[in-house]
Amino acid sequence: MSQQESTFRKPGNQRDTTACEPISRMLARISDKWTLLVVRILGGGPLRFNALKREIGEISQKMLASTLRDLEENGFVTRTVTPLTPPQVEYALTDLGRDFWEPVQALAKWTHANSARIDAARAAYATRRATR
């Protein structure tokens, strides 16, 4: 076994570097602060703009609007306008969006279930830095 740097994985199989580029692009597309959160919330059912905004709480209407536009463009949510006074616009997950919701929810649940472990790790890291 060589101690060279490089990838040192089985030669001929340099991981799935091939899939790395498109995945990283997709990952980058959804890795903004709000997308995952909005998808996760809409997983609970359709919501109108301000209801959604209230549910998230900290988001500005600007960011919510642009996040929703991106999600609509990517085919994750539908935007249904009911022309009334006052107007009503409802956002809901599409089939694709509901599919996407599953891994998102898995991730969210994991972070929730393991937040204690992470906090512990952070505390340990802090003391480690202090003691040495």
Add this chain to the structure above:
Amino acid sequence: MSQQESTFRKPGNQRDTTACEPISRMLARISDKWTLLVVRILGGGPLRFNALKREIGEISQKMLASTLRDLEENGFVTRTVTPLTPPQVEYALTDLGRDFWEPVQALAKWTHANSARIDAARAAYATRRATR
């Protein structure tokens, strides 16, 4: 049925709004452009700094360094220094990191498997905007 705004979900079960705040914080912590990507790659095994950088490709060393620092602080990766000339620093997932890797990988696989559907949705969205 009232046309009021509000949440209009089954009263008494107003979703898991309780869990929304901590989850959104955790989600926000990992939702930067690189964290998920680095975790996913380190899932394939330990790597040294520049090997990791090469594998990601587009990242600057600054962002990689800071991303790795965050990951170490959160207890997802270990940083092992071997004092040689030239020095060697290897990054590897911890138990927590490997745990975390699973939902991340699920998300990555999903995006990869469904990239065609997303592209189709984007194309459909474009024509829809053009025709109307």
Add this chain to the structure above:
DNA sequence: CGGGATCCTTATCGATACTG
């Protein structure tokens, strides 16, 4: 090789004001 420090350029975000 593995970074830290610095500078500089963008992208992100929020607050405010305005429209249909």
Add this chain to the structure above:
DNA sequence: CAGTATCGATAAGGATCCCG
């Protein structure tokens, strides 16, 4: 209600140089 438009602050990100 559901946004768009504009502006200013701030953070993210990249390029370069430098050091152990």
